[in-house]
Amino acid sequence: xxxxxxxxxxxxxxxxxxxxxxxxxxxxxxxxxxxxxxxxxxxxxxxxxxxxxxxxxxxxxxxxxxxxxxxxxxxxxxxxxxxxxxxxxxxxxxxxxxxxxxxxxxxxxxxxxxxxxxxxxxxxxxxxxxxxxxxxxxxxxxxxxxxxxxxxxxxxxxxxxxxxxxxxxxxxxxxxxxxxxxxxxxxxxxxxxxxxxxxxxxxxxxxxxxxxxxxxxxxxxxxxxxxxxxxxxxxxxxxxxxxxxxxxxxxxxxxxxxxxxxxxxxxxxxxxxxxxxxxxxxxxxxxxxxxxxxxxxxxxxxxxxxxxxxxxxxxxxxxxxxxxxxxxxxxxxxxxxxxxxxxxxxxxxxxxxxxxxxxxxxxxxxxxxxxxxxxxxxxxxxxxxxxxxxxxxxxxxxxxxxxxxxxxxxxxxxxxxxxxxxxxxxxxxxxxxxxxxxxxxxxxxxxxxxxxxxxxxxxxxxxxxxxxxxxxxxxxxxxxxxxxxxxxxxxxxxxxxxxxxxxxxxxxxxxxxxxxxxxxxxxxxxxxxxxxxxxxxxxxxxxxxxxxxxxxxxxxxxxxxxxxxxxxxxxxxxxxxxxxxxxxxxxxxxxxxxxxxxxxxxxxxxxxxxxxxxxxxxxxxxxxxxxxxxxxxxxxxxxxxxxxxxxxxxxxxxxxxxxxxxxxxxxxxxxxxxxxxxxxxxxxxxxxxxxxxxxxxxxxxxxxxxxxxxxxxxxxxxxxxxxxxxxxxxxxxxxxxxxxxxxxxxxxxx
Numbered sequence: 001x002x003x004x005x006x007x008x009x010x011x012x013x014x015x016x017x018x019x020x021x022x023x024x025x026x027x028x029x030x031x032x033x034x035x036x037x038x039x040x041x042x043x044x045x046x047x048x049x050x051x052x053x054x055x056x057x058x059x060x061x062x063x064x065x066x067x068x069x070x071x072x073x074x075x076x077x078x079x080x081x082x083x084x085x086x087x088x089x090x091x092x093x094x095x096x097x098x099x100x101x102x103x104x105x106x107x108x109x110x111x112x113x114x115x116x117x118x119x120x121x122x123x124x125x126x127x128x129x130x131x132x133x134x135x136x137x138x139x140x141x142x143x144x145x146x147x148x149x150x151x152x153x154x155x156x157x158x159x160x161x162x163x164x165x166x167x168x169x170x171x172x173x174x175x176x177x178x179x180x181x182x183x184x185x186x187x188x189x190x191x192x193x194x195x196x197x198x199x200x201x202x203x204x205x206x207x208x209x210x211x212x213x214x215x216x217x218x219x220x221x222x223x224x225x226x227x228x229x230x231x232x233x234x235x236x237x238x239x240x241x242x243x244x245x246x247x248x249x250x251x252x253x254x255x256x257x258x259x260x261x262x263x264x265x266x267x268x269x270x271x272x273x274x275x276x277x278x279x280x281x282x283x284x285x286x287x288x289x290x291x292x293x294x295x296x297x298x299x300x301x302x303x304x305x306x307x308x309x310x311x312x313x314x315x316x317x318x319x320x321x322x323x324x325x326x327x328x329x330x331x332x333x334x335x336x337x338x339x340x341x342x343x344x345x346x347x348x349x350x351x352x353x354x355x356x357x358x359x360x361x362x363x364x365x366x367x368x369x370x371x372x373x374x375x376x377x378x379x380x381x382x383x384x385x386x387x388x389x390x391x392x393x394x395x396x397x398x399x400x401x402x403x404x405x406x407x408x409x410x411x412x413x414x415x416x417x418x419x420x421x422x423x424x425x426x427x428x429x430x431x432x433x434x435x436x437x438x439x440x441x442x443x444x445x446x447x448x449x450x451x452x453x454x455x456x457x458x459x460x461x462x463x464x465x466x467x468x469x470x471x472x473x474x475x476x477x478x479x480x481x482x483x484x485x486x487x488x489x490x491x492x493x494x495x496x497x498x499x500x501x502x503x504x505x506x507x508x509x510x511x512x513x514x515x516x517x518x519x520x521x522x523x524x525x526x527x528x529x530x531x532x533x534x535x536x537x538x539x540x541x542x543x544x545x546x547x548x549x550x551x552x553x554x555x556x557x558x559x560x561x562x563x564x565x566x567x568x569x570x571x572x573x574x575x576x577x578x579x580x581x582x583x584x585x586x587x588x589x590x591x592x593x594x595x596x597x598x599x600x601x602x603x604x605x606x607x608x609x610x611x612x613x614x615x616x617x618x619x620x621x622x623x624x625x626x627x628x629x630x631x632x633x634x635x636x637x638x639x640x641x642x643x644x645x646x647x648x649x650x651x652x653x654x655x656x657x658x659x660x661x662x663x664x665x666x667x668x669x670x671x672x673x674x675x676x677x678x679x680x681x682x683x684x685x686x687x688x689x690x691x692x693x694x695x696x697x698x699x700x701x702x703x704x705x706x707x708x709x710x711x712x713x714x715x716x717x718x719x720x721x722x723x724x725x726x727x728x729x730x731x732x733x734x735x736x737x738x739x740x741x742x743x744x745x746x747x748x749x750x
Contacts (some may be wrong), residue, residue: 194223421476491554632691
């Protein structure tokens with residue numbers, strides 16, 4: 001902020017009297033309204049990408065010289081991370097259209113006029129803006145190409161289509177995508193394609209004239225794409241009649257700048273609408289289903305309605321893709337319900353659809369777009385043979401069925417007749433007898449080998465069923481113990497159903513969080529062009545080492561927080577699929593430190609009943625994560641510590657319970673206990689790995705959004721026992737500096 005204020009003063013000669021933070025809308029830039037002591041204002045932008053900032057400033061200057069309605073850039077910082085632009089006011093077209101949106105697409109005369117003005121101004125931006133434009137200055141690429149189109153189509157496939165559970169043929173769908181990418185790139189035109197042309201990116205002056213912002217992602221491409229982006233914006237719910245009217249307005253304006261074949265234009269527009277709808281559904285799937293952001297979840301129903309309308313009009317020319325999409329819009333969770341009347345605040349009436357079921361997935365949000373088939377879920381049943389073998393609802397054939405009737409039956413004895421295989425007396429009877437244990441030894445070996453291969457091959461469902469005479473004692477015991485064995489060994493999600501007892505239980509997969517949001521300042525200049533998480537050691541990124549280590553220990557639900565070069569981390573995960581669910585906790589707007597990062601990700605972690613593991617991305621070690629997880633279960637938190645030399649130590653009592661912190665160089669001591677003497681306690685260094693129970697989340701309110709995790713643990717250790725864990729043979733290396741990379745390579749080789 002101080003650098004931005006300095007740039008303001010250098011530019012205007014004025015001091016900044018007031019700063020207003022402008023809420024972001026998904027960008028990794030932060031905007032501020034800077035008010036000088038003379039009352040004038042400028043907008044200041046702070047970004048994390050020099051290239052992206054450069055693209056915006058170049059395009060803004062080019063468009064300004066062409067007389068186009070865009071903000072004027074008045075100053076840029078030398079480091080390329082900050083710039084100042086003139087203030088276009090506070091009202092966006094999106095805000096001005098609020099009444100029509102809330103009324104389900106019933107726009108009044110004034111709102112329709114604003115839309116006509118905006119769409120009529122677009123061709124000048126596209127055609128005049130492209131004149132003498134150096135497209136090589138665009139970010140991140142100069143033109144829409146097939147690779148770009150395929151990326152967005154696969155984003156739809158992995159983030160939305162697969163999340164619905166709809167079955168489809170991968171190769172046939174890919175062939176449709178290839179054809180579609182070719183056709184879109186071959187749409188005639190060398191215009192400036194805004195790419196994110198929507199009401200949020202249009203500002204209105206006092207007279208209602210539109211000004212265009214946030215065009216830094218633009219590139220060369222077809223004009224139809226922006227029309228599709230604007231008119232088929234899901235949340236806008238523009239009626240068909242209004243769309244048709246606005247397309248005519250657009251074409252009349254476009255004809256002022258070039259010859260237009262309306263037939264070819266509409267053919268290209270239909271294709272761009274299809275592409276845009278799939279593209280936004282991918283984004284809504286990721287931001288909604290997996291990040292659980294309300295705005296994006298609410299955008300899914302109208303987007304599906306747009307897609308349904310397009311398909312009804314024959315808008316998908318690719319037979320197999322058309323078949324898949326028809327099945328998609330016909331799924332129960334996307335079927336529209338009856339219409340209800342809605343009254344606007346200004347008295348106009350309209351009808352809109354009741355909300356759809358916004359989330360087609362059961363259970364907590366997960367992210368599986370990087371796994372071609374999704375993670376394995378194991379279902380384990382107990383049943384009575386008298387009532388038949390459990391039905392396989394997955395359609396995969398039913399898996400294994402084991403007959404427990406050869407083992408000693410406690411149900412023959414009166415003391416056990418009213419009990420089940422979950423009750424302690426029955427458990428003691430079966431285990432003291434021993435037959436059930438011998439029986440299960442063979443089952444475990446078979447199950448372990450089978451699950452290992454299923455995980456390797458990416459299969460998603462496996463079923464085990466145990467039957468006995470009444471489905472009460474032996475089958476219940478066997479099903480429960482196999483389920484717990486599988487969950488503990490492989491960390492996969494296990495569903496237990498004791499059918500005859502009416503008991504169901506879900507053992508959630510092992511959950512972990514990787515801290516990958518840091519700036520990696522100590523690893524500069526490497527981290528000037530990549531995130532710390534992707535710094536390679538022996539040719540493999542640090543992030544990959546952590547993912548592989550976590551998966552080997554049974555953690556299959558993994559949250560990664562991202563900030564610095566967040567897009568690169570997400571792209572790497574897409575291109576390097578792992579057999580786990582990955583979900584990103586987005587800290588692009590603000591780096592929250594370790595404690596704040598966990599607080600921000602809490603909605604993704606709160607259902608981890610046994611706790612979750614947290615691992616710094618730049619820590620290499622030989623820690624046994626399975627043993628560490630077992631030690632942490634049931635505790636509020638457990639910290640991996642070592643006896644290495646450092647300046648800062650955690651202090652533990654004889655029971656290895658955390659009591660404080662000290663800096664041995666300065667003599668500083670921090671503790672919730674008064675007058676604590678470090679000499680009376682054991683000193684250990686924190687190793688960047690810890691295991692936390694969600695019950696600690698209730699203490700997060702003691703802190704603001706940004707705070708360190710050690711400060712948090714010190715604040716709660718008097719209320720909740722926080723333990724240290726020492727692995728005697730621990731080898732650990734913090735890959736935080738350039739001079740540690742060589743040591744890291746030697747560490748990995750060993």
